[in-house]
Amino acid sequence: MSNPTPLLELIDVRAGYARPVVGPVSFRISPGEVLGLKGVNGVGKTTLLKLLTGEARLFEGSINRPSDLTVAYHRQRPERPPELPLTGREVLRIAAVGTDRLPARMAALGHACLDEMSGGEFQLLYAWACLMGPARLVLLDEPTNNLDQVAIDLLLVELEQLSAERGVLMVSHDPQFLEDTCDRIVSL
Amino acid sequence: MTLSLAWDPLFRLPLATGLLLAIALPLLGAFLKMREQWLSGLGVAQLAAAGGVIGALLHLPVILFALAGAAVGGVARALTGAARNEHYAVMLLGGWAAVLLLARYGHDANMTAMHLLNGQLYFTALPHLLGAALLLATLLASGHWLARRLLIARLFPGHFRANRVPAWPHELWLEALLVGGIVLGISTMGVMATFAMTFIPPWVAFRLARGWMRALLLSALLGVSACLAGFGAALALDLPFGPTLVAMLLLTVPLRLLPFRFGRSA
Numbered sequence: 001m002s003n004p005t006p007l008l009e010l011i012d013v014r015a016g017y018a019r020p021v022v023g024p025v026s027f028r029i030s031p032g033e034v035l036g037l038k039g040v041n042g043v044g045k046t047t048l049l050k051l052l053t054g055e056a057r058l059f060e061g062s063i064n065r066p067s068d069l070t071v072a073y074h075r076q077r078p079e080r081p082p083e084l085p086l087t088g089r090e091v092l093r094i095a096a097v098g099t100d101r102l103p104a105r106m107a108a109l110g111h112a113c114l115d116e117m118s119g120g121e122f123q124l125l126y127a128w129a130c131l132m133g134p135a136r137l138v139l140l141d142e143p144t145n146n147l148d149q150v151a152i153d154l155l156l157v158e159l160e161q162l163s164a165e166r167g168v169l170m171v172s173h174d175p176q177f178l179e180d181t182c183d184r185i186v187s188l
Numbered sequence: 189m190t191l192s193l194a195w196d197p198l199f200r201l202p203l204a205t206g207l208l209l210a211i212a213l214p215l216l217g218a219f220l221k222m223r224e225q226w227l228s229g230l231g232v233a234q235l236a237a238a239g240g241v242i243g244a245l246l247h248l249p250v251i252l253f254a255l256a257g258a259a260v261g262g263v264a265r266a267l268t269g270a271a272r273n274e275h276y277a278v279m280l281l282g283g284w285a286a287v288l289l290l291a292r293y294g295h296d297a298n299m300t301a302m303h304l305l306n307g308q309l310y311f312t313a314l315p316h317l318l319g320a321a322l323l324l325a326t327l328l329a330s331g332h333w334l335a336r337r338l339l340i341a342r343l344f345p346g347h348f349r350a351n352r353v354p355a356w357p358h359e360l361w362l363e364a365l366l367v368g369g370i371v372l373g374i375s376t377m378g379v380m381a382t383f384a385m386t387f388i389p390p391w392v393a394f395r396l397a398r399g400w401m402r403a404l405l406l407s408a409l410l411g412v413s414a415c416l417a418g419f420g421a422a423l424a425l426d427l428p429f430g431p432t433l434v435a436m437l438l439l440t441v442p443l444r445l446l447p448f449r450f451g452r453s454a
Contacts, residue, residue: 054349071350081342083394084222085403085449094339111452113398130344139350 006030007069007137007167008052013061015044015051020059022047027186029137032164036178037171039188045171046076048188049139052169065137072135076142076171078126085113088125095129105154120146124154131158131168140170144177156180201317202309203419205376206429208320209369210385210415212327214393214407216369217386219338219362221394224273229386231276232261232370233379234283237304240374241290244300254304254371257283262363307378307430309419319372327365334358334365335400378430385411388437395444398451406450410440 006028014023022044029035037045050056051063053073072095088109089099102110109117109125117125127143144152159181162168172178178185220226239257243250261279291301337358340347348355373382393406418433425432 050346052350053346055346069351071347073344073346073350075345079345081222081224084342085394085397085399086339086343087399090400091343094336094343111398113449135351 004030005066007065008169009064010048011062011064013048013051013063014059015047015056016059017047017056022188023059024061025186025188026061029167029169031136031167032162033184034159034162034168034170034182036182036185037169037188038173038175038178038185043188045188046141049073049141049169049171052139069137070135071137071139072130072133073139074127074130074141074143076145078123080114080117080122083115087111087113088117091125092129092132095133097129097132103154105150120148120151123147124151127155128158131155136166138166138168140168140172142172143170144172144174152177199310199423201314202312202376205312205317205320206309206415206419207412208317208324209373209376210411211408212320212324212369213373213382213385214389214411215327215331215404216366218390218393218404218407219335220366220386221390222338222342225276226387226391227273227276227280228261228366229370230379230383231279231283232258232366233374233382234280234287235261236283236367236371236374237301237379238283238286238290240304241287241297241301244297245290245294247296250300251371251375254375255367258367258370259363262367303378304374305379306428307374307376307381309376309429312376316372316376319368320376323365323368323372327369330361330365334361335404338362339400377433381430381433384434384437385414388440389414392440392443396446396450398449402451410437414440 007030009028011026012024013026014020016022025048027035037048039045047056051058052071086094088106089111091114092099092106092110099110105124106128109121112121114122123143123146127140130138130140143155147155156177159168170178170182217226217229220228236254236258239260240250240254242257243253246253261283264275264279287301287305291298337355341355341358347353370382373385377385389407389410390403392410393403397403397406414433414436418429418436421427421436422429422432
């Protein structure tokens with residue numbers, strides 16, 4: 001059986017900013033797959049994600065992705081805009097996430113404004129918005145930061161039910177979360 | 189003057205122009221506040237005023253040079269990328285100094301500088317009214333598209349680059365609306381009143397409203413209320429409109445201290 005067309009393929013990639021900070025590294029993500037990246041601090045895990053969002057620079061190698069690939073990017077430290085009167089439900093709608101059948105934990109955040117949420121609640125909302133939106137490739141950078149176990153379990157359930165057309169590239173310092181959620185793990 | 193003058197045909201056009209801008213400017217200000225660029229309203233206004241004074245010095249159309257000055261501010265905003273309020277402080281100081289220094293070199297320039305800085309709502313003409321109506325209609329027609337893209341960019345930085353979707357259409361459109369709104373504002377209300385209209389209503393509304401649409405509606409409501417109150421007070425007490433409007437807007441600031449938000453919380 002032939003491999004499906006990958007959502008993303010990195011071949012001998014060296015990436016960085018003013019100079020390379022990571023690589024050469026190669027991997028591919030197929031539809032339905034959750035791929036984890038692990039490694040010590042500063043090894044360049046986040047840089048690889050930022051390469052895909054255009055914030056880091058490709059020095060060598062190549063990146064292959066379908067021209068119509070849609071991407072959602074969960075940042076390591078999501079910026080919470082000060083005093084922006086958006087409710088949780090509005091944030092989800094902006095991210096094109098359905099709000100009709102939200103889990104109780106998410107529904108509770110639906111009518112709260114961003115500046116009324118705790119750091120963990122905002123992190124959960126942000127990760128949920130990226131994960132449950134329509135993007136075919138989801139980049140998750142440390143999605144479990146500041147989350148309690150109930151919130152982590154919520155993300156676990158959704159990652160286990162990932163659609164066969166979508167893929168996830170995840171960076172995490174939580175080895176158990178990587179083990180629990182990823183089909184493959186790449187060490188940098 | 190008395191308050192009954194507000195219904196005089198002579199004052200209807202200025203009042204209508206002011207009310208249209210009292211809706212449009214707070215809505216534009218809400219976009220700036222959302223992007224943490226609230227000071228840019230004053231920076232662009234001062235540069236537009238400087239452009240207008242240069243036009244007066246050269247005996248060329250003031251409005252075109254004001255638009256050019258505002259456009260320079262827009263280009264500066266675009267070129268500085270994630271521009272911060274420090275950049276806008278430099279713009280406003282530079283524009284303010286240019287206005288007052290250039291005004292020294294000619295009578296027309298001096299008159300234009302005073303008109304643009306202090307406002308001249310009672311002397312607005314039909315083009316101002318039509319411009320304000322066109323601005324508001326355009327803003328309302330494109331507001332949903334523009335707000336959605338600006339909010340995505342604010343909440344999910346990198347979204348457009350990651351998806352290879354150009355961000356320049358909404359960035360350019362916001363600049364165009366802002367340039368048009370600011371130039372109409374300074375040529376009718378004056379520089380500081382225009383800034384106050386872009387800054388105070390959204391600042392108060394963002395604190396009080398629960399939800400984006402409620403915040404926009406409250407911003408516009410505060411702007412219209414302050415405009416009506418300022419117009420009436422200026423006529424009744426024979427005061428200049430610009431500072432009276434700013435005073436009315438400042439009266440709304442204590443609303444930020446209310447211990448609740450408008451809208452459903454659970």
